[in-house]
Amino acid sequence: MDPLLQIQNVKASFHTKEGIVHAVNGVSLDLHQGKIFGLIGETGSGKSVLGLTIPGLLPNTAQVTGSILFRGEDLLQLDQKSLRKWRGGEIALIPQNPATSLNPVLTIGYQLIEAIARHRNDKTRKQLREQAVQLLTSLNMPEPQQKMRSYPFQLSGGMKQRVLAAIGMCGNPSLIIADEPTKGLDAMIRYQTVEMMRNVAHQTGAGMLVITHDLHVAESLCDTIGVMYAGQIVEQGNADELFQNPKHPYTQGLLDSIPGRGMVPIPGAANSLIEQSTGCSFYSRCKHRQAECSLNIPELYSCSITTNQGSTAGSEAAEGSKARCFLYDPSRQPEQNLLQRLAK
Ligand SMILES: Nc1ncnc2c1ncn2[C@@H]1O[C@H](COP(=O)(O)OP(=O)(O)OP(=O)(O)O)[C@@H](O)[C@H]1O
Numbered sequence: 001m002d003p004l005l006q007i008q009n010v011k012a013s014f015h016t017k018e019g020i021v022h023a024v025n026g027v028s029l030d031l032h033q034g035k036i037f038g039l040i041g042e043t044g045s046g047k048s049v050l051g052l053t054i055p056g057l058l059p060n061t062a063q064v065t066g067s068i069l070f071r072g073e074d075l076l077q078l079d080q081k082s083l084r085k086w087r088g089g090e091i092a093l094i095p096q097n098p099a100t101s102l103n104p105v106l107t108i109g110y111q112l113i114e115a116i117a118r119h120r121n122d123k124t125r126k127q128l129r130e131q132a133v134q135l136l137t138s139l140n141m142p143e144p145q146q147k148m149r150s151y152p153f154q155l156s157g158g159m160k161q162r163v164l165a166a167i168g169m170c171g172n173p174s175l176i177i178a179d180e181p182t183k184g185l186d187a188m189i190r191y192q193t194v195e196m197m198r199n200v201a202h203q204t205g206a207g208m209l210v211i212t213h214d215l216h217v218a219e220s221l222c223d224t225i226g227v228m229y230a231g232q233i234v235e236q237g238n239a240d241e242l243f244q245n246p247k248h249p250y251t252q253g254l255l256d257s258i259p260g261r262g263m264v265p266i267p268g269a270a271n272s273l274i275e276q277s278t279g280c281s282f283y284s285r286c287k288h289r290q291a292e293c294s295l296n297i298p299e300l301y302s303c304s305i306t307t308n309q310g311s312t313a314g315s316e317a318a319e320g321s322k323a324r325c326f327l328y329d330p331s332r333q334p335e336q337n338l339l340q341r342l343a344k
Pocket residue numbers: 014016021023041042043044045046047048049050059096213273
């Protein structure tokens with residue numbers, strides 16, 4: 001089946017006083033119906049900019065190229081009027097910052113009822129109210145009736161996040177982009193939110209792009225993971241495989257930095273997104289770096305190879321696993337190629 005969403009070589013940059021910020025620098029990914037694609041990576045790596053590019057919500061200072069195919073249409077070719085038809089209906093964005101995404105002077109109930117009414121003009125106000133309460137209940141909002149009468153400032157960050165999720169879901173979207181959906185939630189609610197999102201994807205067949213800093217959420221929720229670094233996907237593959245057997249030195253460092261896996265931070269800091277590097281963007285922080293890595297930009301190489309004996313090395317379950325690192329370049333000399341060394 002064709003992917004629900006096909007992002008192809010998308011670049012998004014901003015002209016600023018300091019220079020051009022290359023926030024997203026050639027990202028391609030496929031998202032299938034009923035599947036959850038997780039985007040992880042350090043702060044400033046371009047995750048939210050990519051998420052906002054899809055429904056056309058970047059400020060007009062942004063320059064975007066590439067293509068984003070959704071239901072046969074290239075979203076990057078549509079004007080704002082056509083994009084508005086997709087947004088809030090077929091495409092829902094649950095934004096990263098709940099504090100600024102709700103109207104501070106309107107009650108939660110009013111904002112939620114208005115959002116539902118945009119899709120269901122056949123319902124009475126009472127029915128809309130009931131559906132709003134139902135949605136909040138399904139998102140484990142405590143005292144949903146009372147929350148309907150509350151203003152955003154009376155809710156915690158996690159509660160506001162759930163209101164935004166309810167607003168996003170009320171149009172029965174087939175594509176949901178959720179930016180940090182579990183931020184500010186305690187462990188129990190986080191678990192329930194993950195369960196709820198998984199159920200929505202499986203039951204409605206919606207495809208989800210989930211952006212998260214929470215690597216435990218990414219591991220337990222997502223089918224596929226894309227690891228972003230400096231505006232690029234540096235590793236992509238099946239979630240279980242990626243967490244058990246990370247391939248790219250950046251992914252290895254990222255996973256080693258979380259509690260329970262060593263908590264060893266990656267030394268150094270990410271390069272500025274203004275200067276375009278001539279080589280691998282992770283070069284200065286990489287413990288496997290070699291001279292060539294600073295001179296040429298690596299492609300996304302497949303991480304499985306066929307050895308002389310005909311068996312597949314590097315990953316038993318890593319079908320489709322790819323890393324943007326010369327360690328996996330099949331054209332390299334065998335002694336330089338990590339996979340071939342491991343296969344010996
Ligand atoms: N409107 C803008 N104008 C200029 N630069 C921007 C703009 N929006 C984002 N950027 C820059 O683009 C880069 C990527 O930002 P983005 O918000 O996508 O990061 P992120 O990966 O979502 O980070 P976080 O995990 O902290 O949310 C950053 O360097 C940011 O400063």
